Amino acid sequence: MAAPAVKAARGWPVLALGVRNRLLRFPGLTQVRGSRYGPEYKDPQVDKEYYRKPLAELTEEEKYEWELRKTQHIKAAPASKTSSVFEDPVISKFTNMIMKGGNKVLARSLMAQTLEAVKRKQFEKYHAASAEERASIERNPYTIFHQALKNCEPVIGLVPILRGGHFYQVPVPLADRRRRFLAMKWMITECREKKHRRVLMPEKLSHELLEAFHNQGPVIKKKHDMHKMAEANRALAHYRWW
């Protein structure tokens, strides 16, 4: 995990049991980002099926795990994580990135309207198409969303590296989570900036998602631009030391 960002502040925070504070060496700084939980804290189990299994049916391993969890510390489950069947971590992450000023209600409703808009557009195409084309038209908004974001992920990225007083853009392989983040960030930025004042966000987002699904559109173009820049700066690849 990256080092937590620190902010100068006055006053000591009250330390709860098990919460580590590495910043004891930096007096006057409060931890802002990054987990406050120690390494002994385990993630909560939200799966309903796990708890529905009757005790008699468990294997030896599962019984051991059950007993072990009774003794371990467990982190508190965040409010956004539910045991709903319809929950999707990618959708939740995307909704959080759309959110502005903590207005999760608005972000969720925008996301719902986007999925509805995608669905209705695809249904229109389906009804207008002939019998052969119908098999190829995808109507599930979730598959379209996942596929579109996957199509937008760059394979290789650029990182500024300081060498001899100048910053060089060095091509670097990206981690999975960085690629997913970039795809979502580009999608949202593009929809926010390049839309007309009167066009609503769900409409624009649904349009961009459908275009990305078919490997067209401005977000895919941005991904290709990133790849071309990386290809152009191939010579600088030696500056990478990891």
Next chain:
Amino acid sequence: AMLTRTSRLVSGARRARHGEQHEGLHYNIPLQDMRTLFPHSLPPRFSMQVKTFSEACLMVRKPALELLHYLKNTNFAHPAVRYVLYGEKGTGKTLSLCHVIHFCAKQDWLILHVPDAHLWVKSCRSLLPSTYNKQRLDQPAEASIWLKNFKTTNERFLSQIKVQEKYVWNKRESTEKGSPLGEVVEQGIMRVKNATDAVGVVLRELKGQSSLGGFRLLVAVDGVNALWGKTTLKREDKSLVAPEELALVHNLRKMVKNDWHGGTIVLTLSQTGSLFKPRKAYLPQELLGKEGFDALDPFIPILVSNYSPKEFESCIQYYLENSWLQHEKAHTEEGKKELLFLSNANPGQLERLCAHL
């Protein structure tokens, strides 16, 4: 448990004979009928659904069946009976009204449908002093829209019904006694200034002539609590307008009174478009106020409630048949239980939930 039969009525010929055994099933309204009966007067989410599925399906439910039973056994010699559909938000009052209207249209009644009375008491751009009565105010835009829709719905009656008096519109135009009602409607549509008076004339003529028995009249008003509430309209001197001072509202109030016979009046209460009413209010006493309740008394109240388990199952089946529920977990029992929990079997909420799943 899943329904063993499909959730659709197999043949359309049984439309006129919906009975208890059809409860929970959907029946199809041909799109041509939708264009004639409901030009621009369906709730927006339902018209989006009609456009997406390219078919209009209504579910047959208890309140509508009850109303149809009463309508089939009405005695047209007695004064018109008033039925009021009431219920919480999203339970299906407007669509039950649409079901009744479709039934009456198939039986060749004359339909007087006001899709939303709330639209007449708020956000009106042009208010003119009435030409007929100096104290009242005209609303040319709303009146002309209503006349156009009325013309689309009741084409064939416009030439049959003859006007009983002479009406003078202005120095050059007048309608003679005995000319067809279609002329009055045309006059209202062409001369927008006289549209409100044309509406008043149409209402008065229909009320007078329905007692003669040439046709049966159905007065269907959605959001009738707007007629007795407050308005948000103001005159040029910023003084508030009371609903009585609007000519359209005044004429509609006379129509809804039960001093005529030869037809029925079916009304719906609605909090969604209402002004200055609390969000949770749904009972007739709360929404109509003392004045409205006294004016409508006596009436037959019909409660429209959330889906029963059978109806809920049927609705989910309908969405699955149209492949509207695309999420892979929506087909499972877990998914259905979750939808039931999230929507509490409320038809409006269920529709909104299934839209993005």
